Amino acid sequence: MVDNKVDKINSVFKNNMRKYGMAIALILIIGLFQILTDGILLKPLNITNLILQNSYILILAVGMLLVIITGNVDLSVGSVVAFIGAIAAKLMIEQNMPVIPVIIISLLIGALVGAWHGFWIAFVKIPAFIVTLSGMLLFRGLTMVILKGQTLAPFEKSYQILSSGFIGDIFGGQTFHITTLLMGIVFSLIYVFVEMKNRKDKIKYGFDVISMKLLIAKISLIVIVINLLTYSFASYRGIPNVLVLLFFLVVIYTFVTNKTIAGRYIYATGGNEKAARLSGIKTNKVLFWVYVNMGLMTALAGIIFSGRLNAAMPGAGNGFELDAIAACYIGGASASGGIGTIIGAIIGGLVMGVLNNGMSILGIGIDWQQAIKGLVLLIAVAFDAYTKSKSNN
Amino acid sequence: MATTKFLNREVVEMSEIILKMKNITKEFYGIKALDNVNLEVKKGEIHALVGENGAGKSTLMNVLSGVYTYGTYAGDILYEGKECKFTSIKDSEKLGIVIIHQELTLSPYLSAAENVFLGNEQAKNGIIDWEKTTTEARKLFKKVGLDEDPDAIANTLGVGKQQLIEIAKALSKNVKLLILDEPTAALNEDDSEKLLNLLLEFKKAGITSILISHKLKEVSKVSDRITILRDGATIETLNNDKNLSEDKIIKSMVGRDIVDYYPKRKHKIGDIFFEIKGWNVSDVADESKKIIDDVNINVRKGEVVGISGLMGAGRTELAMSIFGQSFGKKLSGKVLKNNKELKLNSISQAIDNGIAYVTEDRKNYGLVLIDSVKNNVSLPNLEKISKNSVINENEEIKIAEKYKSNFNIRSRDILQNTGDLSGGNQQKVVLSKWIFSDPDLLILDEPTRGIDVGAKREIYTIINGLAEEGKSILMISSELPELLEMCDRLYVMNKGRIVGELSKEEATAESVMKCIMKDNKEAEYGG
Numbered sequence: 001m002v003d004n005k006v007d008k009i010n011s012v013f014k015n016n017m018r019k020y021g022m023a024i025a026l027i028l029i030i031g032l033f034q035i036l037t038d039g040i041l042l043k044p045l046n047i048t049n050l051i052l053q054n055s056y057i058l059i060l061a062v063g064m065l066l067v068i069i070t071g072n073v074d075l076s077v078g079s080v081v082a083f084i085g086a087i088a089a090k091l092m093i094e095q096n097m098p099v100i101p102v103i104i105i106s107l108l109i110g111a112l113v114g115a116w117h118g119f120w121i122a123f124v125k126i127p128a129f130i131v132t133l134s135g136m137l138l139f140r141g142l143t144m145v146i147l148k149g150q151t152l153a154p155f156e157k158s159y160q161i162l163s164s165g166f167i168g169d170i171f172g173g174q175t176f177h178i179t180t181l182l183m184g185i186v187f188s189l190i191y192v193f194v195e196m197k198n199r200k201d202k203i204k205y206g207f208d209v210i211s212m213k214l215l216i217a218k219i220s221l222i223v224i225v226i227n228l229l230t231y232s233f234a235s236y237r238g239i240p241n242v243l244v245l246l247f248f249l250v251v252i253y254t255f256v257t258n259k260t261i262a263g264r265y266i267y268a269t270g271g272n273e274k275a276a277r278l279s280g281i282k283t284n285k286v287l288f289w290v291y292v293n294m295g296l297m298t299a300l301a302g303i304i305f306s307g308r309l310n311a312a313m314p315g316a317g318n319g320f321e322l323d324a325i326a327a328c329y330i331g332g333a334s335a336s337g338g339i340g341t342i343i344g345a346i347i348g349g350l351v352m353g354v355l356n357n358g359m360s361i362l363g364i365g366i367d368w369q370q371a372i373k374g375l376v377l378l379i380a381v382a383f384d385a386y387t388k389s390k391s392n393n
Numbered sequence: 394m395a396t397t398k399f400l401n402r403e404v405v406e407m408s409e410i411i412l413k414m415k416n417i418t419k420e421f422y423g424i425k426a427l428d429n430v431n432l433e434v435k436k437g438e439i440h441a442l443v444g445e446n447g448a449g450k451s452t453l454m455n456v457l458s459g460v461y462t463y464g465t466y467a468g469d470i471l472y473e474g475k476e477c478k479f480t481s482i483k484d485s486e487k488l489g490i491v492i493i494h495q496e497l498t499l500s501p502y503l504s505a506a507e508n509v510f511l512g513n514e515q516a517k518n519g520i521i522d523w524e525k526t527t528t529e530a531r532k533l534f535k536k537v538g539l540d541e542d543p544d545a546i547a548n549t550l551g552v553g554k555q556q557l558i559e560i561a562k563a564l565s566k567n568v569k570l571l572i573l574d575e576p577t578a579a580l581n582e583d584d585s586e587k588l589l590n591l592l593l594e595f596k597k598a599g600i601t602s603i604l605i606s607h608k609l610k611e612v613s614k615v616s617d618r619i620t621i622l623r624d625g626a627t628i629e630t631l632n633n634d635k636n637l638s639e640d641k642i643i644k645s646m647v648g649r650d651i652v653d654y655y656p657k658r659k660h661k662i663g664d665i666f667f668e669i670k671g672w673n674v675s676d677v678a679d680e681s682k683k684i685i686d687d688v689n690i691n692v693r694k695g696e697v698v699g700i701s702g703l704m705g706a707g708r709t710e711l712a713m714s715i716f717g718q719s720f721g722k723k724l725s726g727k728v729l730k731n732n733k734e735l736k737l738n739s740i741s742q743a744i745d746n747g748i749a750y751v752t753e754d755r756k757n758y759g760l761v762l763i764d765s766v767k768n769n770v771s772l773p774n775l776e777k778i779s780k781n782s783v784i785n786e787n788e789e790i791k792i793a794e795k796y797k798s799n800f801n802i803r804s805r806d807i808l809q810n811t812g813d814l815s816g817g818n819q820q821k822v823v824l825s826k827w828i829f830s831d832p833d834l835l836i837l838d839e840p841t842r843g844i845d846v847g848a849k850r851e852i853y854t855i856i857n858g859l860a861e862e863g864k865s866i867l868m869i870s871s872e873l874p875e876l877l878e879m880c881d882r883l884y885v886m887n888k889g890r891i892v893g894e895l896s897k898e899e900a901t902a903e904s905v906m907k908c909i910m911k912d913n914k915e916a917e918y919g920g
Contacts, residue, residue: 205787261775261782268772271761278719278750278758279773279826280741338763 021383022331022344026351033358040361041354044236047229052164052308054353055242056081056301058346060324061331062253063297065345066290068328069257070270071337072121072128074291076135077298077324080113081317083139084302089152089312092159099158107299113139114295115288122287136321144314153311162245163307166238177238184230188223195219242304254342266290270337326373327352330380351376410471411436411601412570417456417468426452427466428625434570439592439602441612441633444622444646445845450605451495453622454572458492459485472570489569493559495578495843499547506530506543509562533561537591551704553584560591571595572603577611578843581704581871589615607845609639621645647847655878656850658857662881663694666865667834672726674714674889680722684710686889688726692834692865697856699880700869701905707889708869709753712836716750717743730833744773747833751823751840753869755816759823762812766804767793769811769822773830796825801851817848824855835859836867841875853879873902887912 033041040046060077067074088106091097097105113135120131171178195215202209209215233239257263268276269283277283301320306312331348333340352373359369412434419427427449434440442450455461457470459479470477472488479485482492499508506526515525530543539557547555556576563571573592577585589611592602606612612619613633619642621628628645631637643654674685684707692698700708713720715728717740728735735746743750752758760769770793771778778788793807800821804814811822820840827835837856841849856879860866870876876883883900885893885908893908 201787205791207787207790259783259786261779261784264768264772264775264784267764267768268761271764272757274758275761276772278716278740278752280717280739280744281772282739282741334763338761 021387022347022351022380025380026347026354029351029354029358033354033361037358037361041358042232044232046357046361047232048236048240050353050357051240051243051246053357054349055163055240055246056305056308057320057323057327057353058246058349059249059297059301059304060320061327061345061349062249062342063294064321064324065328065331065333065340065342066253066257066266067128067294068270068325068333068335069266069337069340070287070290071273072287072290073132073325074117074128074135074294075132075321076113076117076139077294077301078317078320078322079136079139079143080110080295080298081302081305081320082143082312082314083113083146084110084299085306085309085312085316086143086146086152086314088159088303088306089155090146092155093152099156102159103162103303106303107296110295110297110299110302111292112295113298114292117295118288118291121291122284143316147312147314149314151311151313155307155310159303160307160310162241163304165241167241167244169238173234175235177234177236180230180234180238181227183239184227184234187230188226191222191226192219245300250342250346257342267338270339272338323349323352326377330377332384348380351380409435411473412457413469413471414453414457415469415471417453417466417470419452419456419461419466426625427456429468430622430625430627432620432627433630434601434603435618437596437599437601438617439596439604439615441616441619442603442605442622443607443609443612443619443642445847448622448646448845449625450622451574452625454492454574454603454605457485458482458490458572486566489567490572491563491566491568491570492572493556493563493574493576495575497552497555497559499555499558501548502546504544504546505534505541505550505558508547508558509533509543509565511562513565529565530561533564536564537561538587551584552579553581553587553704556580556584556588557591568600570601570603572605574605575607575843576604577606577608582873583703585611607843609642612642613637613639623648643846646845654846654850655875656854656857659861660881661695661861661863663696663863665691666694666730667692668727668729668732669715670727670729672711672714672728673724674710674721675723677720677722684721684889685714688886688889688891690867690884690891692867694865695860695863696881697860697866697868697879699876699883699900700867700886701873701876701883702886703909704871706886708886709838710889711886712750712838712867712869715743716740716748716836719750744830744832747831748836749773749827749830749832749834750836751827751838753839753842755819755823759826760811760819763810765808766797766802766811766814766822767807770796770825770829773826777829777831792829793825796822796829800825800855815844815848817844817851820844820848820852821855824852828855828859832864834865834867836869838869839871840868841870841872873905877901885909 030041060081064074064077084106087109088102091102091105092099117128117131117135120126121128167179167183169177169179173179195218199209199215210218230239257266265276265281265286268279268281269286273283302317305317309316327349328340328345329335329348330351331341331344331346333344355373355376356369359372410433412432414430414432417427417430417432418425430449430453432442432453442453444450452461456466459482462480463478470479472490477485477488500511503511509530510526515522515529527543534541534543534557537557537560539554539561541550541554547558550558556579560571576588580588585608592604592615595602604612604616616633618630618632619637620630621642623646631642631645668691670689672685672688673683676682676684688711690698690700700711702708710720714724715737717737718724719740728737730746737743737746737748756762761772767789771784771789775784776782778785778792790807796802797804797807802814802821802825803818811819814822824840840856841852844852856866856868868876868880877900880900881897883895883897883905884891885895885905887909890912892912893905895904895908
């Protein structure tokens with residue numbers, strides 16, 4: 001009996017270690033830098049900066065995660081980010097096109113680029129590594145052609161709303177951004193409602209649920225984190241627009257991957273393509289749409305990044321693909337496909353973002369930052385492999 | 394003086410007993426996979442090791458070959474009278490203990506000869522002597538009766554030949570004790586027969602073999618003694634003589650009498666439900682080559698129809714081409730259901746039209762091994778439990794739990810990955826998955842391959858239940874006794890054609906073989 005209990009606790013710990021390991025690591029890293037930087041890291045201004053600096057990598061990671069779940073990779077996203085920026089700049093600065101059509105056209109072109117890659121990968125069956133490596137060269141080249149090797153700047157002010165704007169305060173709060181605080185409360189309520197509904201449904205089906213006490217503890221913790229975060233934003237300039245966008249992307253894609261047929265098809269295709277196909281899944285269509293989606297996310301990241309730089313540059317987005325891929329792997333995605341979560345990829349991206357930001361505050365050079373990030377990637381994946389081998393035996 | 398005497402006695406014993414495994418206990422996280430297992434193998438004998446899946450056969454052999462290194466288990470291994478403490482497979486191979494695993498481990502793009510000498514290259518100063526490699530390989534192939542070019546690439550050869558290459562590889566290591574784990578699981582009757590005869594020849598040459606097998610027929614045919622394992626413990630070692638019946642072995646394996654090995658069903662056969670007319674399929678690689686040639690078959694409601702034939706007769710190809718053209722090119726012919734022609738251009742169309750295909754290769758084509766039982770079961774019919782393409786996960790859990798308990802799927806829970814389950818339980822998950830898709834015609838391709846007696850019977854019971862519900866079942870199997878017992882009617886296939894249709898009364902091993910032989914003869918004279 002006692003043995004059973006110990007075993008159970010052990011297995012719960014082991015399972016959760018795997019599930020929450022990287023989240024715990026993120027908290028530890030934040031704590032470490034909070035101490036090392038004498039509290040600068042979590043200052044409202046810095047949190048805002050952290051989000052703005054990493055938003056485009058996180059958006060890319062959302063798209064990349066789906067690609068990685070299917071067991072593939074997209075090396076072209078850095079070049080495509082630059083390509084989209086160049087097109088937007090060309091349309092806006094040289095053709096004087098208004099903002100809304102520029103954004104729509106950019107997103108469309110992003111999706112087309114994704115469809116281009118998806119076509120070769122899914123229907124002609126050329127390995128994704130090769131197709132997107134070609135895309136990486138192709139779109140970097142096209143960017144330089146469009147920009148004629150020059151930097152195009154500046155964009156219209158309104159183009160930057162997405163990348164550097166903040167939500168307006170309809171209540172006109174003086175010291176605090178009241179809308180932000182309210183949003184925190186509204187999100188908390190929605191969250192509580194969703195958790196309660198899940199519990200009720202589970203009980204309706206007669207399944208085991210965690211005890212009310214534990215649930216309340218869990219809910220309280222998350223509500224506190226949400227409100228601390230919004231409080232922090234409220235004492236600076238409010239919530240950045242890009243964070244709202246990111247929030248919705250995470251919610252939507254988490255929902256799609258966890259709860260919908262499309263999501264299940266993506267996991268099944270990556271887990272065993274042959275078995276998925278024989279189960280009636282059109283795996284080549286799944287692959288194709290995953291790449292179209294990747295293109296769309298890349299376009300979004302391209303718009304935000306060029307807006308943030310307020311310029312389109314031939315060398316923009318260099319190496320973004322590797323940051324996005326690293327975010328997914330650090331967040332527990334499997335290189336052979338079939339495994340990975342959106343939240344994991346976001347956490348992975350944040351781990352790298354906090355490391356960058358923290359080390360920058362400490363005055364550590366970009367050289368060492370790069371090296372340390374490389375080691376973190378290896379350690380994270382090694383840790384994952386280790387816990388996996390433990391839980392398998 | 395006393396010492397000499399003692400030694401002498403040991404010598405006598407040694408000449409008789411080549412291997413003695415004493416009180417072997419092996420635990421995995423507190424669960425005993427092997428519990429005080431004892432095994433004695435005499436020199437020069439063929440010793441069979443039988444038991445249900447999970448009885449510990451493979452674990453025991455992994456202990457013996459050094460896959461589980463010394464210290465990770467308790468107990469002693471005495472080989473040729475010496476105590477062995479293997480720290481790797483290399484150690485055991487040095488002493489002439491070679492294991493051939495169930496899943497063949499040839500490197501697919503290397504040649505047959507390269508595979509034989511993999512890790513043991515015929516080299517001088519690190520430079521490979523290709524002539525020696527080829528000639529030595531040829532010698533070894535002759536010994537195992539393999540008539541094949543040593544330069545042939547491994548993955549272009551059939552399973553039977555690949556198996557022989559593995560054995561040639563074992564011979565090249567000067568094998569004294571050969572361990573074969575389910576060597577005939579993937580072989581047809583012909584190749585199985587050849588392999589077993591080869592074992593008998595090895596015996597004459599003084600090589601000792603340990604044969605792990607689920608097929609009791611071959612065990613009683615070739616083995617001298619049989620050790621039975623159950624739930625990680627040795628039950629008994631029997632001498633294989635005339636008095637030994639299969640029933641006795643089965644009883645000892647499962648710990649009870651299996652009264653009816655093939656459970657009975659109520660036959661309620663209805664009208665013709667599915668009909669396949671004038672079915673032709675060409676090879677994917679070579680369109681001029683016909684793989685399926687003018688096949689006409691039908692299945693009635695509630696009927697179990699078997700398709701028998703040798704390996705390569707085109708049975709799997711027939712099934713897969715019907716299942717939404719998942720095999721072949723230039724298909725022609727009709728599939729009728731209730732006299733209405735079906736459109737079957739894709740697998741999803743086939744599923745929508747009530748056709749399900751349970752693959753012969755559950756690991757590669759049947760299951761997503763890194764995903765849960767639950768997600769595997771629901772995969773072909775997610776629409777059924779979804780609203781606006783959002784999956785109702787609670788409903789999904791309920792369904793998975795239902796199949797888990799109805800079909801007795803032994804997994805920790807429905808969230809356990811299917812890759813962690815035993816073969817029999819994996820097969821039950823594959824069946825659940827397709828039964829959940831609610832088919833009218835269920836095509837079963839080798840539904841009991843590589844699974845143990847107990848699980849087999851459970852699968853038969855499931856099949857009977859489906860037939861009684863009025864489903865039409867098309868069953869492909871290389872185990873003829875299984876087809877003869879389970880099927881209401883039997884088609885015999887040969888070289889892509891139907892060469893015989895036998896009622897349950899007409900069907901015997903002889904009558905099936907006759908159909909094939911007659912066809913082969915006609916081809917000889919006709920061509």
